Amino acid sequence: MHRSVRDTVRTIVPVLGLIIVFVLFSLTTGGKFLTLNNMKNMLMQSSITMVAAVGTTFVMAHNNLDFSLGGVCALCCVVAYLIAGTNIALFFLICIAMGILCGLFSSFLHIWGQIPAFMAGLCLMFAGRGIAQSTASRRSMVLTNAARFNTFWFFMIVLVAVVVAGFIVFNFTKIGKAQKLIGTNPKATQLSGINVNRYKVIAFAISGATVGIASCLTVARGASVVGNTGLNLETNVLLALSIGGIAVTGGSATRMRSAIIGTLIFYMLNNGLTLWGLNADYVDIVKAVFFLVTVSISIDRSQYDTIA
Amino acid sequence: MKKHKYVSKIIALMMVMVLAMFTLVACGSSSESSEAEIEAEKETAEEVVEEETEVEEAEAQEEEPQEQEEEVVEASGDGITIGMIWYGNVDPMGTTFYSWANEAADALGVDLIWQLGSFTTEEEVTDCENLISAGCDGIYFVPMAEVANLQLGNLCEEAGVYWATSNRDIVDTDIYESVMENPYFVCRIHDETYEVCKEMVRELAENGVTKVCILSGDPSDPLMADRNSGFSDGCEEYGIEILATTQGSYGDSNTDLNNIANFCTLYPDMDGLLLASSNGGAGAAAYQALETSGREKGSIKMAVFDNFDGSQDAFDDGWLVASCGGYTTECLVSFLALVNRVEGNIASDSVMEMTLSPLMISSPEDMEVFSAYVDNPDIYLYSDELIQSLVGPDVTEGDYQAVLDEWSLDFVKEAAGLD
Numbered sequence: 001m002h003r004s005v006r007d008t009v010r011t012i013v014p015v016l017g018l019i020i021v022f023v024l025f026s027l028t029t030g031g032k033f034l035t036l037n038n039m040k041n042m043l044m045q046s047s048i049t050m051v052a053a054v055g056t057t058f059v060m061a062h063n064n065l066d067f068s069l070g071g072v073c074a075l076c077c078v079v080a081y082l083i084a085g086t087n088i089a090l091f092f093l094i095c096i097a098m099g100i101l102c103g104l105f106s107s108f109l110h111i112w113g114q115i116p117a118f119m120a121g122l123c124l125m126f127a128g129r130g131i132a133q134s135t136a137s138r139r140s141m142v143l144t145n146a147a148r149f150n151t152f153w154f155f156m157i158v159l160v161a162v163v164v165a166g167f168i169v170f171n172f173t174k175i176g177k178a179q180k181l182i183g184t185n186p187k188a189t190q191l192s193g194i195n196v197n198r199y200k201v202i203a204f205a206i207s208g209a210t211v212g213i214a215s216c217l218t219v220a221r222g223a224s225v226v227g228n229t230g231l232n233l234e235t236n237v238l239l240a241l242s243i244g245g246i247a248v249t250g251g252s253a254t255r256m257r258s259a260i261i262g263t264l265i266f267y268m269l270n271n272g273l274t275l276w277g278l279n280a281d282y283v284d285i286v287k288a289v290f291f292l293v294t295v296s297i298s299i300d301r302s303q304y305d306t307i308a
Numbered sequence: 309m310k311k312h313k314y315v316s317k318i319i320a321l322m323m324v325m326v327l328a329m330f331t332l333v334a335c336g337s338s339s340e341s342s343e344a345e346i347e348a349e350k351e352t353a354e355e356v357v358e359e360e361t362e363v364e365e366a367e368a369q370e371e372e373p374q375e376q377e378e379e380v381v382e383a384s385g386d387g388i389t390i391g392m393i394w395y396g397n398v399d400p401m402g403t404t405f406y407s408w409a410n411e412a413a414d415a416l417g418v419d420l421i422w423q424l425g426s427f428t429t430e431e432e433v434t435d436c437e438n439l440i441s442a443g444c445d446g447i448y449f450v451p452m453a454e455v456a457n458l459q460l461g462n463l464c465e466e467a468g469v470y471w472a473t474s475n476r477d478i479v480d481t482d483i484y485e486s487v488m489e490n491p492y493f494v495c496r497i498h499d500e501t502y503e504v505c506k507e508m509v510r511e512l513a514e515n516g517v518t519k520v521c522i523l524s525g526d527p528s529d530p531l532m533a534d535r536n537s538g539f540s541d542g543c544e545e546y547g548i549e550i551l552a553t554t555q556g557s558y559g560d561s562n563t564d565l566n567n568i569a570n571f572c573t574l575y576p577d578m579d580g581l582l583l584a585s586s587n588g589g590a591g592a593a594a595y596q597a598l599e600t601s602g603r604e605k606g607s608i609k610m611a612v613f614d615n616f617d618g619s620q621d622a623f624d625d626g627w628l629v630a631s632c633g634g635y636t637t638e639c640l641v642s643f644l645a646l647v648n649r650v651e652g653n654i655a656s657d658s659v660m661e662m663t664l665s666p667l668m669i670s671s672p673e674d675m676e677v678f679s680a681y682v683d684n685p686d687i688y689l690y691s692d693e694l695i696q697s698l699v700g701p702d703v704t705e706g707d708y709q710a711v712l713d714e715w716s717l718d719f720v721k722e723a724a725g726l727d
Contacts, residue, residue, distance in 0.1 A: 137527040280422035
């Protein structure tokens with residue numbers, strides 16, 4: 001296929017997938033899909049993943065992967081609980097601060113420790129999960145007053161704020177543009193006078209901040225901190241970004257919309273299959289096939305061009 | 309370049325269309341009416357609960373409750389749909405309840421929508437929201453954390469949907485008090501784990517065990533915390549020394565195998581092993597670790613919770629001396645109590661709280677019966693007639709507790725036609 005046609009298809013498919021899924025479930029669920037409550041549910045369910053995906057896009061734009069999300073989410077919550085207890089305002093602040101610290105630590109391991117970023121992320125994930133599990137095994141961390149933030153409007157305000165801020169920073173500031181430049185060609189970027197390491201650190205800090213915010217939403221939803229808080233967050237985020245057609249190798253092809261479209265498709269499919277009442281044995285198979293088809297068409301294969 | 313801009317415009321247009329559809333749907337007038345309908349349904353249901361209770365207490369027994377029951381059934385539509393949030397078909401208990409519940413639903417003419425594979429409160433909340441959107445009249449779940457009772461209970465109350473749980477106790481008094489006031493909470497059943505754990509330790513002591521290592525459960529899970537306490541208190545009571553404790557890795561059998569192999573290597577005087585759960589491959593891993601430990605068969609006695617593939621061989625080889633399992637009945641009873649309430653029948657004027665004693669197996673012969681007839685998805689120990697008899701206007705909490713109390717190996721043998 002001609003490269004420009006392929007690029008066009010790759011760009012359109014995720015959006016088309018979103019519209020198809022939306023229309024399909026709208027027409028086949030007897031109106032259940034289009035109810036206000038269901039729309040609210042879907043947006044709330046997708047909020048945590050979408051918020052984290054916005055930050056992860058910055059890291060992926062400079063051609064790195066962050067596998068630390070779930071572990072960092074658990075770590076943020078545990079540390080925030082140990083310091084702030086049930087003081088929710090302070091809890092949320094510490095979560096975000098802790099997320100940024102974890103992002104900085106990850107970048108420190110990657111840049112100054114010369115460790116691949118995905119490996120640094122994995123280390124943080126295991127450490128965070130281990131600390132959360134050992135702390136949860138010693139004490140109960142129930143935050144029933146966090147449940148009052150489990151409201152549609154709170155989630156929407158946070159989501160819109162993060163997405164809009166992420167979109168502006170990614171597309172209209174030097175920070176976002178530098179990420180794409182680094183992803184395209186780090187050496188050329190360095191030679192052009194841009195401090196590559198500095199912008200990588202900023203990307204990890206942004207990713208950490210969004211994980212911190214996602215931790216706040218997670219606690220609002222779960223009303224407690226347990227050993228498996230934030231479980232599978234990294235998987236959900238990376239899957240959502242892939243469905244959204246993100247360029248895995250980063251660079252100028254990276255788009256913030258991948259985070260939004262991918263996450264919406266991910267949760268819409270989950271919701272719609274439940275509304276269908278599809279046999280539970282087949283739900284995961286249907287999801288897998290859909291994801292495979294979407295990703296096969298939309299993923300950027302430029303890095304595989306040289307493979308025979 | 310021009311083409312690229314053209315594509316961008318198309319995408320932008322598509323995005324705007326999708327967002328506009330979301331906005332129109334979310335802000336449309338029909339949604340307001342649906343909210344109002346939910347509120348009205350909620351109020352009606354609450355009134356029905358209150359009125360029915362009063363009627364019962366005032367002994368004006370027959371007429372009014374029947375009328376109100378009809379109202380509830382009519383409100384829920386032609387057929388009843390129950391949402392089932394279940395951890396999955398990953399072990400004998402998981403597959404057995406999945407099979408039993410489907411069979412029971414067929415017998416009762418109830419539709420089920422399953423949500424499998426949720427292990428966190430957040431995931432269970434998501435499942436619950438989706439099931440409510442799907443129009444379920446009742447939600448059954450195993451709370452993955454105590455607070456899940458609160459979160460899912462609130463969702464159900466807001467939507468006017470009845471809910472029931474099994475397999476987990478509520479220890480936190482604030483959560484307990486809060487959920488017990490929820491008018492849509494039908495029943496909760498949990499097993500008497502602590503005492504059974506001590507029984508298992510006694511069994512080890514009677515087999516001459518003096519030093520044990522423990523593969524414990526996740527202490528943040530109240531059920532596992534009970535098992536851990538039962539093991540440690542039992543060891544203290546029966547004079548057994550605990551050499552080491554490591555937390556089991558649910559689902560990662562390789563890690564469990566390595567941990568138990570380490571026990572065998574590091575503690576040559578270990579003559580007993582306790583497993584808080586043999587699910588997720590832990591039991592089979594323990595058996596394999598003992599088999600390859602180089603120790604004489606049966607020189608280490610094992611007591612484990614839950615049945616696992618290979619239990620019979622482990623018993624026959626002398627490695628396993630006590631096993632405990634069989635909780636599917638409490639899931640089934642909780643499910644039936646929920647269906648009963650959704651159908652408009654009131655078995656109790658408050659939340660039903662019941663307990664089940666799991667089966668303790670301490671001989672290869674009992675293990676043979678257990679392996680063949682308990683936690684076997686192809687064997688239905690409860691007939692359709694019995695299941696149907698547990699849903700109806702005359703059913704009481706005592707009837708459900710009686711089914712739980714009857715749960716024993718003798719019952720299993722009788723139900724399987726072995727006696």
